[in-house]
Amino acid sequence: MSLLLGVLFIVTLKIQVYPLLKKSYKKEAATYVFFYLVAAVLLLLVGKNATGISFFLG
Amino acid sequence: MLKDRKETEIKQNEKQQISNGQLVLLLAAFLFGGQQIFSPVEQGMAHNQWFTTLSSAVLGFFLISIYLTICKLFPDKNFSQILTAVFGKVLGKIFSLVYTVLFLFATGFSLLLMANFWIDLDTWYTPQLVVMFLVLIAAALGAYFGLEVLARASVIVISLLLAIAFLDTVFVIPEMKFSYLLPLQEIDGTVWLKSLKYMLMLEYFNLLMFVIPGVHTEGKGNSGKSIRFWMVFVLLYLVFIDIRSALVLGPATYLFDYPSTHVLKVIDLVGILPQVELLGIMALIAGGILRITYMFYIFLEMVNHTFAMREKRVLILPLALLTLASAFFFIGFSEGIQQQLDFYFSWIGIPFYLVIPLLLVFVGLYQKHKRQKRSAVGRL
Numbered sequence: 001m002s003l004l005l006g007v008l009f010i011v012t013l014k015i016q017v018y019p020l021l022k023k024s025y026k027k028e029a030a031t032y033v034f035f036y037l038v039a040a041v042l043l044l045l046v047g048k049n050a051t052g053i054s055f056f057l058g
Numbered sequence: 059m060l061k062d063r064k065e066t067e068i069k070q071n072e073k074q075q076i077s078n079g080q081l082v083l084l085l086a087a088f089l090f091g092g093q094q095i096f097s098p099v100e101q102g103m104a105h106n107q108w109f110t111t112l113s114s115a116v117l118g119f120f121l122i123s124i125y126l127t128i129c130k131l132f133p134d135k136n137f138s139q140i141l142t143a144v145f146g147k148v149l150g151k152i153f154s155l156v157y158t159v160l161f162l163f164a165t166g167f168s169l170l171l172m173a174n175f176w177i178d179l180d181t182w183y184t185p186q187l188v189v190m191f192l193v194l195i196a197a198a199l200g201a202y203f204g205l206e207v208l209a210r211a212s213v214i215v216i217s218l219l220l221a222i223a224f225l226d227t228v229f230v231i232p233e234m235k236f237s238y239l240l241p242l243q244e245i246d247g248t249v250w251l252k253s254l255k256y257m258l259m260l261e262y263f264n265l266l267m268f269v270i271p272g273v274h275t276e277g278k279g280n281s282g283k284s285i286r287f288w289m290v291f292v293l294l295y296l297v298f299i300d301i302r303s304a305l306v307l308g309p310a311t312y313l314f315d316y317p318s319t320h321v322l323k324v325i326d327l328v329g330i331l332p333q334v335e336l337l338g339i340m341a342l343i344a345g346g347i348l349r350i351t352y353m354f355y356i357f358l359e360m361v362n363h364t365f366a367m368r369e370k371r372v373l374i375l376p377l378a379l380l381t382l383a384s385a386f387f388f389i390g391f392s393e394g395i396q397q398q399l400d401f402y403f404s405w406i407g408i409p410f411y412l413v414i415p416l417l418l419v420f421v422g423l424y425q426k427h428k429r430q431k432r433s434a435v436g437r438l
Contacts, residue, residue: 025369027367028372032373032376035376038380039377039382040379042384043382043386046383046389047382047386
């Protein structure tokens with residue numbers, strides 16, 4: 001799942017964060033990265049409890 | 059820098075205007091969607107659950123009135139701005155952050171209950187994660203398109219739910235036994251209070267979310283009176299549905315201590331009603347999805363207001379992932395859920411959903427009184 005979240009992060013950096021930086025919305029871009037990283041870490045920490053997650057964890 | 063700040067303020071004050079009628083429809087869809095899937099039933103209440111629904115509806119009406127009064131007293135402000143205006147910059151920001159986290163957990167918990175509802179219905183056993191993903195995609199799209207689209211979608215869901223309720227009722231009339239309603243004296247006071255507590259916490263406290271976007275309606279003034287008038291009908295509908303279930307199922311409505319146990323009642327009812335089974339479940343699921351979508355939208359708005367964002371839609375993806383994480387967080391708690399809910403009611407429910415809103419009302423009334431006095435002095 002960390003691989004999936006990592007790939008998604010790189011893709012969204014290009015399609016979400018880059019356009020924000022281009023508009024010089026630096027705070028918005030930073031908030032986006034902050035929330036994404038917090039969400040990804042929390043998902044990896046607590047996600048094991050859900051049924052179906054083993055598919056992603058292998 | 060000044061231009062940037064101005065731009066942020068403009069974006070912040072951009073309210074999504076919806077009419078009074080649309081607000082009532084959204085409120086109704088929120089409550090209908092919640093009642094069947096998310097509302098808890100205390101084991102001891104059994105077929106007397108309708109009495110809890112009735113008493114909680116009365117308290118719920120009181121809560122709705124408080125929340126609508128906040129909207130009316132601070133007409134040009136969103137919730138975060140109201141908190142800052144009342145408690146000052148630092149404390150207001152802290153409260154704003156706390157409410158953001160509370161709404162995140164409320165959305166995550168509802169998402170988990172929705173997934174469990176699906177699993178209880180599903181004979182092929184769809185994994186929780188799959189259901190949560192699908193519901194979150196719907197919620198993210200709903201939040202992207204905004205409040206007005208949600209209000210329009212709620213029209214479809216409500217008409218479907220009302221039609222199904224009518225059909226259900228017609229089919230179950232021969233099965234009704236009025237003697238099932240009577241033994242009210244069996245109600246244990248402690249059990250009733252506990253049940254009432256859960257109903258308030260999972261159903262009515264969440265109505266605070268209607269203050270967040272500053273859902274100030276179109277037209278002159280805020281006709282809170284007409285909203286309250288229609289809310290009486292919505293609450294009566296909820297009580298009617300519970301009474302109907304009790305009339306048909308009677309003592310068989312004994313349920314377990316899991317919060318989404320209404321699902322069992324629904325399954326029992328559809329067992330009697332194969333004619334409308336699929337449509338009924340579809341309508342319930344649509345109602346539940348609409349509720350989660352509204353909750354997610356509010357969470358997004360709250361983050362937007364707290365962090366003074368100029369572009370809120372970009373946050374949809376990370377916030378959706380965060381909501382998923384918060385839903386997973388609750389899975390670990392499903393064992394001692396009652397203790398968790400008791401703790402939540404006393405330490406979070408009462409202070410943040412009742413005391414602080416009441417404080418906002420008093421401060422708003424005081425400020426209004428002061429303004430009126432000043433303008434009277436000015437005229438003299």
